[in-house]
Amino acid sequence: xxxxxxxxxxxxxxxxxxxxxxxxxxxxxxxxxxxxxxxxxxxxxxxxxxxxxxxxxxxxxxxxxxxxxxxxxxxxxxxxxxxxxxxxxxxxxxxxxxxxxxxxxxxxxxxxxxxxxxxxxxxxxxxxxxxxxxxxxxxxxxxxxxxxxxxxxxxxxxxxxxxxxxxxxxxxxxxxxxxxxxxxxxxxxxxxxxxxxxxxxxxxxxxxxxxxxxxxxxxxxxxxx
Amino acid sequence: xxxxxxxxxxxxxxxxxxxxxxxxxxxxxxxxxxxxxxxxxxxxxxxxxxxxxxxxxxxxxxxxxxxxxxxxxxxxxxxxxxxxxxxxxxxxxxxxxxxxxxxxxxxxxxxxxxxxxxxxxxxxxxxxxxxxxxxxxxxxxxxxxxxxxxxxxxxxxxxxxxxxxxxxxxxxxxxxxxxxxxxxxxxxxxxxxxxxxxxxxxxxxxxxxxxxxxxxxxxxxxx
Numbered sequence: 001x002x003x004x005x006x007x008x009x010x011x012x013x014x015x016x017x018x019x020x021x022x023x024x025x026x027x028x029x030x031x032x033x034x035x036x037x038x039x040x041x042x043x044x045x046x047x048x049x050x051x052x053x054x055x056x057x058x059x060x061x062x063x064x065x066x067x068x069x070x071x072x073x074x075x076x077x078x079x080x081x082x083x084x085x086x087x088x089x090x091x092x093x094x095x096x097x098x099x100x101x102x103x104x105x106x107x108x109x110x111x112x113x114x115x116x117x118x119x120x121x122x123x124x125x126x127x128x129x130x131x132x133x134x135x136x137x138x139x140x141x142x143x144x145x146x147x148x149x150x151x152x153x154x155x156x157x158x159x160x161x162x163x164x165x166x167x168x169x170x171x172x173x174x175x176x177x178x179x180x181x182x183x184x185x186x187x188x189x190x191x192x193x194x195x196x197x198x199x200x201x202x203x204x205x206x207x208x209x210x211x212x213x214x215x216x217x218x219x220x221x222x223x224x225x
Numbered sequence: 226x227x228x229x230x231x232x233x234x235x236x237x238x239x240x241x242x243x244x245x246x247x248x249x250x251x252x253x254x255x256x257x258x259x260x261x262x263x264x265x266x267x268x269x270x271x272x273x274x275x276x277x278x279x280x281x282x283x284x285x286x287x288x289x290x291x292x293x294x295x296x297x298x299x300x301x302x303x304x305x306x307x308x309x310x311x312x313x314x315x316x317x318x319x320x321x322x323x324x325x326x327x328x329x330x331x332x333x334x335x336x337x338x339x340x341x342x343x344x345x346x347x348x349x350x351x352x353x354x355x356x357x358x359x360x361x362x363x364x365x366x367x368x369x370x371x372x373x374x375x376x377x378x379x380x381x382x383x384x385x386x387x388x389x390x391x392x393x394x395x396x397x398x399x400x401x402x403x404x405x406x407x408x409x410x411x412x413x414x415x416x417x418x419x420x421x422x423x424x425x426x427x428x429x430x431x432x433x434x435x436x437x438x439x440x441x442x443x444x445x446x447x448x
Contacts, residue, residue: 003334010330014319021318082312085283086373089303090332 007092008100015104025073026108029066033113036062037120048125055124056185059134060141060178062120063113067145068170072163074105074153075217079224084157094218098154102146102213110142133188133195137202141181144206147213148173154220177205233259233294233383235280235415240289242275249275250434251441253289259383262406262416262426267434273419274311276434277386280417281308293384306384307377311392313366317359321350324358325372333376344375347405348398363393374405379414387418 019026040058044051078084087097117138118131126134152169156162183198234256241251249272257263265273278284280291282302293305316324325345330336345351348368353361361369367390374385385406391399406416406426418424 006336007331007334010327014323014327014331017323018316018318078314080312081314081316082310083314083316085278085281085308085310086314086328086332088283089281089306089308091304091334092331 004092004096007090008096011087011092011097011100012104012107015101016107019104019108025070026112029069029109030112030116032069033062033066033116034120036065037123041123052125052127052130055121055126056130056134056137056182058124059117059120059138059185060181063110063117063138063142063181064145064171064174064178066113067109067142067149068163068167070105070109071146071149071153071166071170072156074101074150075157075221076153076162079157079221084221084224088221094221095214098150098214098217098221099210102143102150102217105150106143106146110138110146113142114138127189130185130189133185137181137184137199140199140206141177141202144177144202144209145174147206147209148177150213151216151220154217155223157221158224173209177202177209180205233413233415235384235417236292236294237280238290238292240276240279240291241287242272242279242284243287244272244275250438253434253437255432257384257415257417259413259415260410260428262410262418262424262429264424264426264429264431265417265419265434266421266431267436271434271438273434274388277308277310277388277417277419280384281306281386283308297381300381305382306386307374307382308386309370309374309388309390311388313370315358315361315366315369317357320355320357321345321361321369322354325369325376328373329376332373333382340376344372347375348372348401364395364398367393368398368401371402371405374409379409379412383414385409385414385416385418387416387420389420390418391420391422391424 037058041051075084078087088094090097114135117135121131121134149166149170152166153162155169156165180198180202183193184195184202187193187195187198236256238254240253242249253276255263265276267273275284279286282291291302293302297305319327322341322345326336326341329341342351345354348371350368350372353365358366358369371390390402394402403425409416410428416426
């Protein structure tokens, strides 16, 4: 294994360790996701047909908001304590540093959300096919949310209370992901388009934003001084 | 550790730095040769930290250039120095060994356990190795920050850039720092330190940025 790969994996595992230990907040996103999903049936009332029809939308809105929650700390903590300077003088290019941090962020937010989606789908009276589609679409789509948010996080890493700014910058770009994510869920339980059509577009969005997000966030981080 | 075959040097040429529209210093040139240390002094806000960040390749000067020789073709300026800023990049949830081991593998490359232990020992951090950083005092935090100096090789990163290195350090830790710096200079390394304290280091020259600015001002006024 090259020194480069070792560095990359070491950074991912360091970020995972920080997120999983006390005060890291790896569970925040999941708890927030759960709150949104639990509140909705209470607000809508016992109309199971309506609930199961809007369930994909609720899961996806929950995922978008839950992803946004921890994003402001993605680079800010490292910028504040000087770790970012250290990373910038390391052997990895800043783009790869961003990729590693995004991967760790997704592993502690997007992945748990995707895995928990079928369980939460039960509360929203989803059909089994819909649950599987929700889980798959979140698994493929949530990385895009992380990468989009990373650009905002990179640009606002130097300012306190950047969270709202990130939301304003990132949410418009997250809309296409939301549309095709929900479309994939709906396609799985009926409708006129096959499941793979919106799903493939969702995958394409993730790949596109992986490139744009990594380069954009690194460019944003270079502006801090 | 082998001494350099070709003598190393750090050269700053005509550096001009402007932050938020304010001119900090202009046309600043100096050279540090292998085995030499340079102390940057001057009043608060004169640009000592900015100069260190420029030397570290983290801040782009308005004009001028910084060069570290012997040149390494695959390494950029930020990879030629170890920059210990005045902020301690510690993570409260990680133990001292996890944190410094992370620096070693993420930043400097390699996972040489003996080198890591030696780096911790250099600042007498052995007994603290398994303590989470959240529980350290400010002097101990500073020592952990400084420990990364010993994680890099003098060939890759011959330049050490230290911002207020003695802050919060007790007498004993200052002596350790003096020893570590002396060892680095002996093998052909270079050190630039911004400081307000007198440093008891060998081969130390002083660059007073405040004085430099006065000279520049009178030179510009005369021209």
